[in-house]
Amino acid sequence: xxxxxxILEVSPRDGLQNEKTILSTEDKIELxxxxxxxxxxxxxxxxxxxxxxxPQMADADDVMAALPRREGLKYAGLVMNRRGxxxxxxxxxxxxxxVVVATDTFCQRNQGMSTAEACDTAAALVEEARAAGVFSTIxxxxxxxxxxxGEVTTDRLxxxxxxxxxxxxxxxxxxxxxxxxxxxxxxxxxxxARGLAGPDMPLRLHLHDTRHTGVxxxxxxxxxxxxxxxxxxxxxxxxPFAPNATGNVATEDLVYLFDRxxxxxxxxxxxxxxxAAWLEHRLGRPLPGALLRAGSFPG
Amino acid sequence: xxxxxxILEVSPRDGLQNEKTILSTEDKIELxxxxxxxxxxxxxxxxxxxxxxxPQMADADDVMAALPRREGLKYAGLVMNRRGxxxxxxxxxxxxxxVVVATDTFCQRNQGMSTAEACDTAAALVEEARAAGVFSTIxxxxxxxxxxxGEVTTDRLxxxxxxxxxxxxxxxxxxxxxxxxxxxxxxxxxxxARGLAGPDMPLRLHLHDTRHTGVxxxxxxxxxxxxxxxxxxxxxxxxPFAPNATGNVATEDLVYLFDRxxxxxxxxxxxxxxxAAWLEHRLGRPLPGALLRAGSFPG
Numbered sequence: 238x239x240x241x242x243x244i245l246e247v248s249p250r251d252g253l254q255n256e257k258t259i260l261s262t263e264d265k266i267e268l269x270x271x272x273x274x275x276x277x278x279x280x281x282x283x284x285x286x287x288x289x290x291x292p293q294m295a296d297a298d299d300v301m302a303a304l305p306r307r308e309g310l311k312y313a314g315l316v317m318n319r320r321g322x323x324x325x326x327x328x329x330x331x332x333x334x335x336v337v338v339a340t341d342t343f344c345q346r347n348q349g350m351s352t353a354e355a356c357d358t359a360a361a362l363v364e365e366a367r368a369a370g371v372f373s374t375i376x377x378x379x380x381x382x383x384x385x386x387g388e389v390t391t392d393r394l395x396x397x398x399x400x401x402x403x404x405x406x407x408x409x410x411x412x413x414x415x416x417x418x419x420x421x422x423x424x425x426x427x428x429x430a431r432g433l434a435g436p437d438m439p440l441r442l443h444l445h446d447t448r449h450t451g452v453x454x455x456x457x458x459x460x461x462x463x464x465x466x467x468x469x470x471x472x473x474x475x476x477p478f479a480p481n482a483t484g485n486v487a488t489e490d491l492v493y494l495f496d497r498x499x500x501x502x503x504x505x506x507x508x509x510x511x512x513a514a515w516l517e518h519r520l521g522r523p524l525p526g527a528l529l530r531a532g533s534f535p536g
Numbered sequence: 537x538x539x540x541x542x543i544l545e546v547s548p549r550d551g552l553q554n555e556k557t558i559l560s561t562e563d564k565i566e567l568x569x570x571x572x573x574x575x576x577x578x579x580x581x582x583x584x585x586x587x588x589x590x591p592q593m594a595d596a597d598d599v600m601a602a603l604p605r606r607e608g609l610k611y612a613g614l615v616m617n618r619r620g621x622x623x624x625x626x627x628x629x630x631x632x633x634x635v636v637v638a639t640d641t642f643c644q645r646n647q648g649m650s651t652a653e654a655c656d657t658a659a660a661l662v663e664e665a666r667a668a669g670v671f672s673t674i675x676x677x678x679x680x681x682x683x684x685x686g687e688v689t690t691d692r693l694x695x696x697x698x699x700x701x702x703x704x705x706x707x708x709x710x711x712x713x714x715x716x717x718x719x720x721x722x723x724x725x726x727x728x729a730r731g732l733a734g735p736d737m738p739l740r741l742h743l744h745d746t747r748h749t750g751v752x753x754x755x756x757x758x759x760x761x762x763x764x765x766x767x768x769x770x771x772x773x774x775x776p777f778a779p780n781a782t783g784n785v786a787t788e789d790l791v792y793l794f795d796r797x798x799x800x801x802x803x804x805x806x807x808x809x810x811x812a813a814w815l816e817h818r819l820g821r822p823l824p825g826a827l828l829r830a831g832s833f834p835g
Contacts, residue, residue, distance in 0.1 A: 238720050387834035417833040419796040420755050421537050448833070449745065449789045449826035453752035456719050483830065490748045497718040527748035531782065534716040534747070535686035 241501045243279060243465045244488060245441065246272045248516065249300075250281040250315055251485055252473035253293050258520050262296045266303050268516060272470060273310060275508035281334060281467075284315035285324040301328030313374070317348045322362050326369050333366050335359045335406070338378035338414075339397045342385040347378065347478045352397055360404035373406045376443060380411035380426060381418035391429060398433050408439040410467070413454065416447025416483065420457035427461045441465040444486040446472060446525065451486035452494055459500060466491065471513035471524030487526030489513055493533060506533055540800045542578060542764045543787060544740065545571045547815065548599075549580040549614055550784055551772035552592050557819050561595045565602050567815060571769060572609060574807035580633060580766075583614035584623040600627030612673070616647045621661050625668050632665050634658045634705070637677035637713075638696045641684040646677065646777045651696055659703035672705045675742060679710035679725060680717035690728060697732050707738040709766070712753065715746025715782065719756035726760045740764040743785040745771060745824065750785035751793055758799060765790065770812035770823030786825030788812055792832060805832055 249268050253260060260268070269282055282304060288295035297314070304312060313332035314325040325333050337355040338344035344352045359375050366373040377397055383389055401409060411426055418426075423442070430440055442458045444451045444467065455466055472487030489509040495502050510528050517524045548567050552559060559567070568581055581603060587594035596613070603611060612631035613624040624632050636654040637643035643651045658674050665672040676696055682688055700708060710725055717725075722741070729739055741757045743750045743766065754765055771786030788808040794801050809827050816823045 382833055415833070416830065417796075419793050421797045446748065447826065447830045448792055449748065449751050449786070450793060452748050453755050453793070456752050456755070487748070493747055494718050494749060494752070497716075498720045527746065531715065531746045534681055534714070 238459070238498045238500055240459055241464065242459060242495065244277070244491060244502055244504060245279045245281060245313070245465055245467045246277040246470065246488060247281045247443070247467045247485060248272065248469040248471065248473050248488070250284050250294075251467070252469035252471070254284065254291050255474060256293060256520055258522075259293055260519060262299050262303065264519050265296070265300050268470070268512070269304055271508075271512040271515065273307070275512055276504040278309055278503065279311045279313065281313040281315060285321035285328075286315070286317055298324055298328055301330065311372075316362060318358060319362070322365055326366075326371065330371060332372040332374060333362065335362050335373065335375045336378050337375060337397065337401055339380055339389050339394055340383040340386040343379050343383050343478070346385070353400070356397070356400040356404060359401065359406070363404050363406050372408075374408035374410060374441065375401045375404060375406040376410040376412050376441075377401055378412045378414045381413040381422050382415060384415050391426070394426060395429055395433065398430050402434050402438070408441055408465070409434050410441035410443055412443035413445055414443075416445035416451065418444070418454050419450050420453050423454045423457040424461045427458060427463055431462075439465060441467065443467040445474070445483060446486045446490075447483045452490055455486060455491055455494065470509060470526075471516045471529060472526035473516060473520065473524055484525045487513065487524070487528070489526050489528040493528050537758070537797045537799055539758055540763065541758060541794065543576070543790060543801050543803060544578045544580060544612070544764055544766045545576040545769065545787060546580045546742070546766045546784060547571065547768040547770065547772050547787070549583050549593075550766070551768035551770070553583065553590050554773060555592060555819055557821075558592055559818060561598050561602065563818050564595070564599050567769070567811070568603055570807075570811040570814065572606070574811055575803040577608055577802065578610045578612065580612040580614060584620035584627075585614070585616055597623055597627055600629065610671075615661060617657060618661070621664060625665075625670065629670060631671040631673060632661065634661050634672065634674045635677050636674060636696065636700055638679055638688050638693055639682040639685040642678050642682050642777070645684070652699070655696070655699040655703060658700065658705070662703050662705050671707075673707035673709060673740065674700045674703060674705040675709040675711050675740075676700055677711045677713045680712040680721050681714060683714050690725070693725060694728055694732065697729050701733050701737070707740055707764070708733050709740035709742055711742035712744055713742075715744030715750065717743070717753050718749050719752050722753045722756040723760045726757060726762055730761075738764060740766065742766040744773070744782060745785045745789075746782045751789055754785060754790055754793065769808060770815045770828060771825035772815060772819065772823055783824045786812065786823070786827065788825050788827040792827050
């Protein structure tokens with residue numbers, strides 16, 4: 238399959254935020270450095286949120302300050318509000334990632350406001366980021382299903398995505414936050430997003446492998462023309478505000494898949510898998526990525 | 537997606553044969569009965585092989601004799617040789633499944649003969665089964681890669697599949713025995729098999745989820761027109777003669793996938809998942825299927 242994709246490495250943020258073991262700032266920096274060594278060029282390094290809500294991210298400012306900068310390497314930070322944006326800009330992020338959850342119940346639990354309020358907030362944050370010369374992406378959480386409200390209809394998603402498009406980000410992402418999507422959903426909802434966003438806005442897809450559909454959904458996304466996929470080394474991750482949300486699709490599982498499919502991505506499988514083994518050791522629990530257990534092929 | 541598939545339940549055979557815990561004959565019968573209760577209509581119930589080689593299958597004849605027969609329900613038994621065929625026919629199987637491994641090294645370890653010898657044996661077994669009025673299927677093991685020889689070239693596969701087609705089975709299957717395939721491989725090699733087998737021979741695909749590509753490969757197979765997929769409740773399984781071979785793709789993971797894709801299959805997700813939980817308890821180890829942990833959606 239002739240395609241080139243970008244894998245946005247989210248292990249330092251989505252990968253860690255739900256882990257019981259709090260990594261040291263040094264370990265977080267090492268994780269980012271290892272990802273860079275494996276070929277990652279776009280990394281969501283932290284989230285600038287209230288440390289009482291997400292203790293793993295309490296050292297976000299320190300992490301940002303300590304990370305070495307390199308030409309062609311982009312660090313993204315997740316922000317929810319003005320306070321987070323100020324911290325992100327002070328930390329000199331390359332990108333902000335703003336989240337809007339597609340259902341009111343989950344949005345309220347995730348960020349203390351309704352979906353409509355989150356859209357308004359996102360619009361203001363995007364505008365301020367742009368004024369500061371910083372790239373912005375908006376991620377629509379629970380685009381394929383909600384742990385509290387159940388099915389998210391395409392009508393509801395259309396309404397939310399339209400508001401997000403109106404907010405004017407540089408990129409738009411759909412997130413399968415609780416890992417319920419199947420390939421037909423992925424193609425249909427990415428098509429809906431493409432229709433609303435127009436042909437020029439980059440689309441990104443954020444997948445969780447909770448029901449082992451993550452890899453199939455990644456294939457569907459590439460077939461649908463999406464060229465940026467989030468993934469997390471080792472398949473670490475989950476949302477602290479969503480029950481039963483397990484890991485992101487594992488970076489090394491996508492790397493194996495894409496290597497054998499002939500889809501280029503710039504990452505080195507052995508390095509990513511070695512980093513997954515390192516992260517597993519630091520977190521003190523088995524991570525769900527498959528390549529970590531199975532090894533590559535041919536060996 | 538408008539399609540109807542048949543899921544061939546292989547947990548009593550491929551699912552159990554690599555497990556350390558030997559299930560009682562009663563438990564094996566209960567497993568089959570539970571699968572039937574969940575909607576399975578085609579089940580590989582055992583293999584008629586040398587018990588010193590595969591101790592889990594030592595009671596194959598007893599299992600076959602004890603299973604209740606029902607209209608529309610087909611029991612398959614794996615056979616490797618004339619002795620196995622005689623036992624299968626004496627047990628009144630509905631189908632025999634004959635295996636030919638695509639590489640000589642693995643074929644030698646699996647069944648003590650070269651690939652060419654296995655093809656000759658398969659041809660004789662198919663002929664005798666037909667004479668006895670029994671349906672025959674031939675599975676080409678390691679169609680996508682070999683744990684001993686590495687890559688299996690398409691030239692090699694073409695040669696083996698041609699010999700298998702010449703053996704004249706009622707159905708032909710490709711097996712990703714060690715779980716290395718990706719969707720592009722699946723489409724290419726099923727296309728190769730279709731070209732050699734002609735438009736009328738049913739094709740089947742046997743998947744392992746060792747590298748988390750099993751679900752994606754199932755989607756590719758359905759897109760390629762294949763209508764029978766092997767799966768194992770709980771994702772139990774593996775080959776005793778292939779290092780690092782982990783579980784078959786889990787039946788309940790395919791059922792979740794197909795339910796949400798609108799692909800019909802006749803199985804009930806809750807019943808299959810409950811059976812996976814039961815099997816996990818009987819085997820005394822966690823099984824790798826995802827739905828067992830994650831639960832369905834919407835809940």
